[in-house]
Amino acid sequence: MAISEKLQAARIVSLPNDAYYIPNFITEEEEDQLLRKISHAPLPRWTQLSHRRLQTWPSSLTKTNTLLSAALPPWLTYPVIEPKFTELGIFAESPHAAPNHVLINEYRPGQGIMPHEDGPAYYPLVATVSLGAPIVLDIYDKELESAVEDGDARERVDRAQVRYRILQEPRSLLVTRGEMYTGYLHGIAEKVADEDLGPETICNWDLLGVRDGFARGSYERATRTSLTYRDVLKVAKMGNTLKFLGGKK
Ligand SMILES: O=C(O)CCC(=O)C(=O)O
Structure with missing residues (x-):
């Protein structure tokens, strides 16, 4: 099944x-219900990063970008x-x-995530469900990549031009x-407010x-949580896991 007409109509x-x-x-x-489940997850489920926290x-x-086969929780x-x-036929292909x-990222006001790409571990599609509060996702040209890798990354990112801005409302x-x-x-961006919002600056305004x-x-920003759903390309089935970990099958 290809993507549905409803999804086509939602194209930015x-x-x-x-x-x-x-x-x-x-x-x-x-x-x-989702926010309750996320907050009731045992504390070790959270990875505290310097600018947000994360559940995986x-x-x-693994180091070889492999997922050990396991079902997602209900x-x-x-x-x-x-x-x-x-x-909607989102992952049909x-x-x-x-x-x-699924990665679950939680951002308090002032927190964010540096410009990055999601890379080749995944099929090139990400579906993000937003919870709690709105936030603006900035889209940058890829030339920024080398700038981020060398020198004073944060200063360079601050100066980099944002190409597009997508406003994500809660429940979207x-x-x-x-x-x-x-x-x-x-x-x-690591900000406490998202500003300059309007039809000229937000590409999904309509x-x-x-x-x-x-x-x-x-x-003003409030705590916003995102669920990013992806399809990992390499999956090790349980029968192969010992071999995968270096043991004998
Ligand atoms: O929270 C978001 O919407 C973005 C998360 C993200 O960039 C990522 O998980 O790679």
Whole structure:
């Protein structure tokens, strides 16, 4: 099954191929339920990074970018993957025809993520469900990559030109794939407010669920959590795991 007409209608037309934005992808009850499950995860599930904290489900990838085969927990599967992703045909063309990996990032006001690309471990498609509060995702040209790698990375990033800005409302879905996935970097600025919001600066402005809510042109950040669903290309089945870890089959 290819992507559905509903997803086609959600395409952000001012962006390269392809990005899709659907407001109110999940209900408030579904958002509450996800936030509850995330907050009830045992503390060791969290990796505290310097500018955000992170949960990785079902597990981190190995050094060779391999996922040890394990099912995602039901609360990350229902209702987001089944039935919602499947109805939209989001992962219909990916190797496992479904996501097998989820990163959960939590950003407090002032926190963010440096411009980066998601890399070759994954099929080039990421589906992001946002919870809790809005945030702006910045899209950078890839030339920034070498600038980030050498010298004073943070200063260079601050000076770098953002090419596109995508506003992600709580409960929304953002899908990026293809050229949008491989040809650009993405990041979230470490700010306590997102400003200069309007039809000229936000490329999904016409697709927002509550455009009026941003009519003042800015908002103070609050804690925002994202679920990024991906399909890891290399999966080691349990039968092969011993061999994989260096043992005998
Ligand atoms: O939180 C987000 O929306 C972006 C997360 C991200 O860039 C990543 O997980 O690679």
